[in-house]
Amino acid sequence: xxxxxxxxxxxxxxxxxxxxxxxxxxxxxxxxxxxxxxxxxxxxxxxxxxxxxxxxxxxxxxxxxxxxxxxxxxxxxxxxxxxxxxxxxxxxxxxxxxxxxxxxxxxxxxxxxxxxxxxxxxxxxxxxxxxxxxxxxxxxxxxxxxxxxxxxxxxxxxxxxxxxxxxxxxxxxxxxxxxxxxxxxxxxxxxxxxxxxxxxxxxxxxxxxxxxxxxxxxxxxxxxxxxxxxxxxxxxxxxxxxxxxxxxxxxxxxxxxxxxxxxxxxxxxxxxxxxxxxxxxxxxxxxxxxxxxxxxxxxxxxxxxxxxxxxxxxxxxxxxxxxxxxxxxxxxxxxxxxxxxxxxxxxxxxxxxxxxxxxxxxxxxxxxxxxxxxxxxxxxxxxxxxxxxxxxxxxxxxxxxxxxxxxxxxxxxxxxxxxxxxxxxxxxxxxxxxxxxxxxxxxxxxxxxxxxxxxxxxxxxxxxxxxxxxxxxxxxxxxxxxxxxxxxxxxxxxxxxxxxxxxxxxxxxxxxxxxxxxxxxxxxxxxxxxxxxxxxxxxxxxxxxxxxxxxxxxxxxxxxxxxxxxxxxxxxxxxxx
Numbered sequence: 056x057x058x059x060x061x062x063x064x065x066x067x068x069x070x071x072x073x074x075x076x077x078x079x080x081x082x083x084x085x086x087x088x089x090x091x092x093x094x095x096x097x098x099x100x101x102x103x104x105x106x107x108x109x110x111x112x113x114x115x116x117x118x119x120x121x122x123x124x125x126x127x128x129x130x131x132x133x134x135x136x137x138x139x140x141x142x143x144x145x146x147x148x149x150x151x152x153x154x155x156x157x158x159x160x161x162x163x164x165x166x167x168x169x170x171x172x173x174x175x176x177x178x179x180x181x182x183x184x185x186x187x188x189x190x191x192x193x194x195x196x197x198x199x200x201x202x203x204x205x206x207x208x209x210x211x212x213x214x215x216x217x218x219x220x221x222x223x224x225x226x227x228x229x230x231x232x233x234x235x236x237x238x239x240x241x242x243x244x245x246x247x248x249x250x251x252x253x254x255x256x257x258x259x260x261x262x263x264x265x266x267x268x269x270x271x272x273x274x275x276x277x278x279x280x281x282x283x284x285x286x287x288x289x290x291x292x293x294x295x296x297x298x299x300x301x302x303x304x305x306x307x308x309x310x311x312x313x314x315x316x317x318x319x320x321x322x323x324x325x326x327x328x329x330x331x332x333x334x335x336x337x338x339x340x341x342x343x344x345x346x347x348x349x350x351x352x353x354x355x356x357x358x359x360x361x362x363x364x365x366x367x368x369x370x371x372x373x374x375x376x377x378x379x380x381x382x383x384x385x386x387x388x389x390x391x392x393x394x395x396x397x398x399x400x401x402x403x404x405x406x407x408x409x410x411x412x413x414x415x416x417x418x419x420x421x422x423x424x425x426x427x428x429x430x431x432x433x434x435x436x437x438x439x440x441x442x443x444x445x446x447x448x449x450x451x452x453x454x455x456x457x458x459x460x461x462x463x464x465x466x467x468x469x470x471x472x473x474x475x476x477x478x479x480x481x482x483x484x485x486x487x488x489x490x491x492x493x494x495x496x497x498x499x500x501x502x503x504x505x506x507x508x509x510x511x512x513x514x515x516x517x518x519x520x521x522x523x524x525x526x527x528x529x530x531x532x533x534x535x536x537x538x539x540x541x542x543x544x545x546x547x548x549x550x551x552x553x554x555x556x557x558x559x560x561x562x563x564x565x566x567x568x569x570x571x572x573x574x575x576x577x578x579x580x581x582x583x584x585x586x587x588x589x590x591x592x593x594x595x596x597x598x599x600x601x602x603x604x605x606x607x608x609x610x611x612x613x614x615x616x617x618x619x620x621x622x623x624x625x626x627x628x629x630x631x632x
């Protein structure tokens with residue numbers, strides 16, 4: 056049999072450690088998928104929407120740290136990949152996208168389904184090139200994979216459909232591409248200057264993020280030396296908050312007051328492996344030291360007085376050994392006491408609701424956290440599920456928390472769960488789906504069935520675009536266009552072969568959660584949660600306070616005063632009595 060370009064692509068991808076490719080077949084991809092049909096090393100994971108394929112690849116890359124691959128046919132097929140690829144790009148996970156193109160001879164003629172993927176995907180990738188000749192292919196695919204794994208980013212290869220079928224000489228061996236092991240830390244002088252400043256400071260606070268992955272012990276040792284509280288960004292939660300006597304919670308729009316105050320009250324802020332995006336939650340007067348493996352990221356969020364370029368795991372020990380002993384712990388003690396009060400207040404909200412009332416999402420999330428396996432992967436949809444995940448899921452060093460935390464896209468949960476579960480079907484994967492997010496890519500429930508993936512989907516069913524409503528209220532707008540007319544998601548799941556149960560009463564929820572998680576196969580738990588549950592950020596600006604008051608006035612004037620009564624009943628009266 057002749058050896059083709061498609062054969063070489065499949066062999067090269069497999070040699071890079073990839074075991075599966077996500078996508079939907081199409082005419083321009085036929086030469087590629089036909090080779091996959093007979094491949095012993097790569098499987099094809101058929102999804103129902105290419106956006107789901109890219110999200111699945113993003114989820115797989117996030118959980119494994121290795122390369123993941125998705126593919127789309129020409130025109131609309133690969134255009135659908137773009138949102139998931141943006142997520143992978145913003146999350147800095149290695150993904151290769153195969154974007155099939157119309158016949159090369161027809162490019163530029165407004166041919167059927169013609170687009171220009173090399174332009175469209177340029178902004179959401181580190182590498183995006185069109186393969187025009189057979190001779191280019193071996194070199195370009197190596198460059199694409201190498202770029203993806205070394206820069207932890209997206210690489211896109213645009214390939215005309217007929218080129219997959221072209222004959223090519225079979226190489227003696229294909230390159231086995233993996234990320235190269237490196238050691239990276241600052242030079243001696245910036246480390247010395249950082250240590251001088253830290254030793255002179257009385258109130259140091261550490262803000263840490265996803266860059267701390269693999270460096271938990273090093274971070275704790277630094278906090279112990281500095282007697283410093285540790286605040287985490289959302290993407291750092293899974294790596295930071297467990298077994299951490301210096302933890303004071305999270306800050307940002309989804310965080311809570313103890314994290315915010317620990318940063319506000321410091322005289323030196325040490326930012327470690329974080330691309331925290333909200334400057335309004337960072338101090339304006341504190342001396343700031345930022346450590347990041349990417350020097351280009353330093354100073355993007357606030358003024359940085361001392362930059363340190365290096366990996367967290369390589370750099371922190373070199374800095375910790377320079378910290379003087381016998382530091383005062385007053386700042387740490389105050390921050391920890393504040394955190395204890397804040398944590399207790401949050402936990403008090405995770406209670407059953409009265410009979411006949413919608414279920415508090417805090418209670419649902421706490422039950423999930425308590426009942427889930429020790430190595431569960433939690434994947435919340437963007438919106439209110441992320442809020443409850445950030446505040447009520449307990450990490451332990453083995454559990455994972457991934458999501459569209461940097462790109463902020465709806466509909467990520469189920470599709471990313473596809474990629475995570477495909478890696479290891481024995482590992483418990485819980486997709487915390489918003490009702491709006493689930494409906495947006497509803498067909499991906501069929502992907503779970505078709506690929507026999509035992510993902511557990513819990514639906515936070517509040518019949519609204521809940522977080523959007525909160526944003527409207529904070530800005531003073533009467534909520535509009537956020538109502539969702541939902542089906543019985545449990546019945547819908549059952550109709551396609553998924554275990555399903557709907558819960559409307561708090562008293563029924565603990566048993567339902569146990570049954571849901573114990574089911575051997577895909578399962579969906581549809582929980583009617585309180586629509587008016589407020590997720591208050593750790594600090595309220597004057598503009599937000601005015602906006603909320605304006606919202607209340609406009610709501611009454613528009614004849615929707617009952618909405619304010621519901622809001623008060625959900626968030627005030629039930630907390631007092």
